Amino acid sequence: MQSDWIMGLIGGGLIGLAGALFLLVNGRVMGASGIIGGLVDGSGRHDWAERAALIAGLVMVPALAALALGGAQTNLTGNWAVIIAAGLLVGVGTRLANGCTSGHGVCGISRLSLRGIVATVFYIGAGGLTVVLFRHILGVI
């Protein structure tokens, strides 16, 4: 649908503005996995307040906005094994690679970082192959 593309562009612009604000004011890269990971593995203990504040906004504002818009859906699979395996893979993978879609994708590609570009090629490639395998060949998702 055409409106989906427009909402994608507007929403993407907000994500980019968020990253630009965090970079220009706080001097930090807005990478979701790094910000969360540093809190749970203890490596980000020295700036925990900044991390916690970002996560608070990231959780609370979509919650309020979804309420205002009359609800939102994630349409997540109901297959528990898939959910748990996917969560573990995303957790280990993003921390091992030091970044996810926001850090390597948005913040890395925009500074033409080779690491960001290579990471993005690999996670999109692996994601595409996984969807094809588990949806069209195995019929699990």
Add this chain to the structure above:
Amino acid sequence: MRAFVAFLTGSLFGLGLLISGMTDTTKVQGWLDVFGTWDPTLAFVMGGAIIPMAIAWRFTIGRKPVLAADFPTPPEPKIGRNLVIGSTLFGMGWGLAGLCPGPALASLSYGGTGGLVFLVAMLAGMILTPGLRLRMDRALAPA
């Protein structure tokens, strides 16, 4: 003050993820699924986000951040084993569920029990990674 800016950052980030449809797993998996009914939305989100970020990076040249001593220095341009293996594992999980770390948090209030279980598994994976990385380094180090 830094925490307040971080809160604003998270707020804009979360609002952007919701509005763009990136907390809807069908749109993410629809973009990855080149053999299905391909959904181009994610490319527009990426493009929309990269443009302001690229301008921001240009703006950092010769300047200092408002509330910090320095801008982050670019990491060594080294493509290591962990970057490739990690990104591949991440991509597999991303494809399976259609969620990555940002949207997993942004959708916490409306993602139901499944979303919560995904988040807990993701956090468990993150906690396990430092130990795992140490073991991999030891196992693959030249004797």
